[in-house]
Amino acid sequence: MPKLSERDRLAELEERQRKAGEEVEKARLALRSKYAELLRELPVERLAERELREIVTQAIRTGGSAAISAIRALPDLGSDAAPRPRSTAKPSRDKPHAGSAGEEPQPSIGTATDPITGP
Numbered sequence: 001m002p003k004l005s006e007r008d009r010l011a012e013l014e015e016r017q018r019k020a021g022e023e024v025e026k027a028r029l030a031l032r033s034k035y036a037e038l039l040r041e042l043p044v045e046r047l048a049e050r051e052l053r054e055i056v057t058q059a060i061r062t063g064g065s066a067a068i069s070a071i072r073a074l075p076d077l078g079s080d081a082a083p084r085p086r087s088t089a090k091p092s093r094d095k096p097h098a099g100s101a102g103e104e105p106q107p108s109i110g111t112a113t114d115p116i117t118g119p
Contacts, residue, residue: 044052059067
């Protein structure tokens, strides 16, 4: 077999690279389809689209194990708990929410004690 010229070798390598890229994309789409099928089995209608997207985005950002640990640390509302109605009033960021006398204020999202967003 004759030795390839550098030009032919480069063309062959570029073709392999293109095929590998196509194969990677095909595998990525197959995996995403598999995960989408998993979502079809879950009661995602309890979440708003924005909430679902945020949950998945944050889980990907922090890593699956860290996200699972943080979510499991939250109190359980029960499997048949109805979604809470959404408040039309936006919470004020200027003043902390005043609780009952003697109660410790609860940390808000984004503080150093928040397991998902961190400091």
